[in-house]
Amino acid sequence: MPPILSAKHVVKRYRQRKQASGLFGALKSFVSSGTDEIAAVDDISFDLEAGEAVGYLGPNGAGKSTMIKMMTGILVPTHGHLSVLGRVPHVDRMKNTREIGTVFGQRSQLWWDLPVSESFDLSRHIYGMPEGHFRKNLDYFVTLLDLNDLLLRPVRNLSLGQRMRCEIVLALLHDPKIVFLDEPTIGLDVVAKDIVRKFLRRINLERGVTLVVTSHDMQDIEAICPRLLMVDNGKLLFDGDLSQLRNHLGTHRRVKLQFSHSVPAFSVVDLQLIEAKESTVYFEILRENLSLLQILERLPKDLPLEDVRLEEPDTDEVIRAFYGMSRPEPLRVVGA
Numbered sequence: 001m002p003p004i005l006s007a008k009h010v011v012k013r014y015r016q017r018k019q020a021s022g023l024f025g026a027l028k029s030f031v032s033s034g035t036d037e038i039a040a041v042d043d044i045s046f047d048l049e050a051g052e053a054v055g056y057l058g059p060n061g062a063g064k065s066t067m068i069k070m071m072t073g074i075l076v077p078t079h080g081h082l083s084v085l086g087r088v089p090h091v092d093r094m095k096n097t098r099e100i101g102t103v104f105g106q107r108s109q110l111w112w113d114l115p116v117s118e119s120f121d122l123s124r125h126i127y128g129m130p131e132g133h134f135r136k137n138l139d140y141f142v143t144l145l146d147l148n149d150l151l152l153r154p155v156r157n158l159s160l161g162q163r164m165r166c167e168i169v170l171a172l173l174h175d176p177k178i179v180f181l182d183e184p185t186i187g188l189d190v191v192a193k194d195i196v197r198k199f200l201r202r203i204n205l206e207r208g209v210t211l212v213v214t215s216h217d218m219q220d221i222e223a224i225c226p227r228l229l230m231v232d233n234g235k236l237l238f239d240g241d242l243s244q245l246r247n248h249l250g251t252h253r254r255v256k257l258q259f260s261h262s263v264p265a266f267s268v269v270d271l272q273l274i275e276a277k278e279s280t281v282y283f284e285i286l287r288e289n290l291s292l293l294q295i296l297e298r299l300p301k302d303l304p305l306e307d308v309r310l311e312e313p314d315t316d317e318v319i320r321a322f323y324g325m326s327r328p329e330p331l332r333v334v335g336a
């Protein structure tokens, strides 16, 4: 099966007006015509298989939105080749639009003054969907996202969380094979985020919809996307899953041992002591596949152990460690 999406050496350069620093520099830039070129996307290559859910991550200005806009046909790459469902997105824009879905967290695609159901109906007409199939899809999404009470309300009266649920349904109603979501949980509270994440994971698994998600919230990516593509300064720095990233960075699982009272220092094979504070001791687990049972067997027998807990390293911590690493040149763990 050919990949559903393929990016080969994609580059997008923007021209930006040169601006020297200070007030004088700002004034000068009004009259001079000098420009700089920046590579917002710089030689990016990857393939997506149908049914994958991929997180496209990076700090501010890393080039995420630019890549999403190229994949959806809004922008034209400066160099390289992009193919989505076998088409070049900006060339076959109309055909492409019929088979993809888009959600831009910062921009509504619903009709602001109309009831939600009108936007859904309009989508049915635009995509020429048979009434029966449209109703079936709508019922499925309305039930899953609990939208019944929202359908007749004007979009402008909805809360952000309610509106986002409707935006996602609008993007999915016409059965797209691949959906691009740019910051789908931005500004939502914890409960609303959870609903959106679970829903997206479900339609990925149940309906096989391929997802490409950008987010600054690592919990989104953890909950929705098994695969991560990490970019910075326009370059793809990592392509793999979270556990590969953890291993690569050397961020290990931890075990927390709780004793009934403080204990003398002890060492355990394959564990490295991180902290011993009164009756609580933390070790890092240096061997990836070491089980809890094996750890318990290795502990000195005479210790007054009360509780034991395995802890995964916090994902935000892992990502911070990744972007905080000093890299003389891009670290390519692509396809790790």
Ligand SMILES: Nc1ncnc2c1ncn2[C@@H]1O[C@H](COP(=O)(O)OP(=O)(O)OP(=O)(O)O)[C@@H](O)[C@H]1O
Residues within 6 Å of the ligand: 014, 015, 016, 038, 040, 058, 059, 060, 061, 062, 063, 064, 065, 066, 067
């Ligand atoms: N239309 C444009 N003209 C010139 N430069 C642009 C344009 N759009 C984006 N850029 C620049 O390209 C780079 C990448 O921007 P982009 O919006 O793709 O990043 P991003 O990763 O989506 O950032 P954020 O997380 O802040 O949304 C930035 O340096 C930005 O200033």
